[in-house]
Amino acid sequence: MDSTLSRVLSRTFYSAILLLIAAGDGRAENNHDSLNMSLKKSFAFTVGTNRNRIEKLNDQLDANGLAKLPENFFSFGLNEKRRIINNVFIGLEGNVLLGRSNSTESYKSSFLGSNGIANLGYLFKFKDIVFYPLGGIGVGFYKLTISERAAYTLQEALADPSRELNIQNSCLLLNAGFGMDFPLTVKQSSRGGKGLIIGLQTGYSFAPWVSAWKMNGQDLPGDADTGISGFYFRMTIGNGIYR
DSSP, rough: HHHHHHHHHHHHHHHHHHHHHHHHHHHHHHTTTTTOOOOEEEEEEEEEEEEEOHHHHHHHHEOOOOOOOOSSSEEEEEEEEEEEEETTTEEEEEEEEOOOOOOSSSSEEEEEEEEEEEEEEEEEEETTEEEEEEEEEEEEEEEEEEEEOOOOOOHHEEEEGEEEEEEEEEEEEEEEEEEEEEEEEEEETEEEEEEEEEEEEEEEEEEEEEEEEETTTEEOOOOOOOOOOEEEEEEEEEEEEEO
């Protein structure tokens, strides 16, 4: 299932790149539509996938008879880019990572994560498409929940509150990526332009440091070294301002 999803996402990514470049060629043929300005700032919604390296965690889940978690996570979030000097920009992004739950006969395992990253990058334009490499640093947070699958009443839950396990973790993140933005509708004037933009972003986030797992604020000794490292792919749609 994970490998099939990866192939579909890869094909979608490369197809989207070709479509954006073709659209840029089409706009460039019409001089009155071609942008003669640079992207000043943008704010966008993002949706995509993260492929996280959680092999050690899955090994421990499997060793204890619990369901392994899938490595592909659905993600959604927000990002902002702001040009500061020439074509250098700073950016902020925040993402929520949702993992598909897996179950054994007795227990269900689920994973929820989030991250926040500050980026620094460089903008350059080819036709009307804005390309940008970027690098950044941030933090990630995630929670593992393991619960019994058996149905029980409120009274039974209160009598045995240990039926569900919730543990949390955090990590330092280093980010490296590459993206592109294409203006769909930009209204230009002597003061600049603004309008709807769509884009793509791909890259890799690496967790060089990971905290201990915590339960109820207490550290849990163990070797489940699980940071949310891995490749990501996102599609973006938002508003761009040009100067």
